[in-house]
Amino acid sequence: MNAIDELFEAASAARRNAYAPYSRFAVGAAIRSASGAIYRGANVENASYPVGACAETGAIAAMIVAGERDIAEILIVGDGDALATPCGACRQRIIEFAGKDAKVLVAGPDGVRASFSIGALLPEAFGPSIRASIDRQ
């Protein structure tokens, strides 16, 4: 199995366990960290809608809990005809732990449909390097 297929299978397995009774839009995410390890997440909705969490959020949390900090690439899988690109908040969450060239692969149940860099999805981001420059002032 090639590297992208491996990431797709991990995200698809996570998606099967998504908790999405309200939107019925199950999403899975899989991160390949700088070490090569894979971390998975699925969306977790809540009756109080704003309390729900995106799949990317869970995958990032799993990576952090394992002691890692660097996203090499992330794959998100959703359903339907539209691209299940990361929401604005998740783009910000990803760039906290990724260089601007880190790959964001967007998939449907049939496989990868599009590939972006996080820098393209969130240009001129307010990221850790800007925070560090502010903190030095």
Ligand SMILES: [Zn+2]
């Ligand atoms: Zn999101």
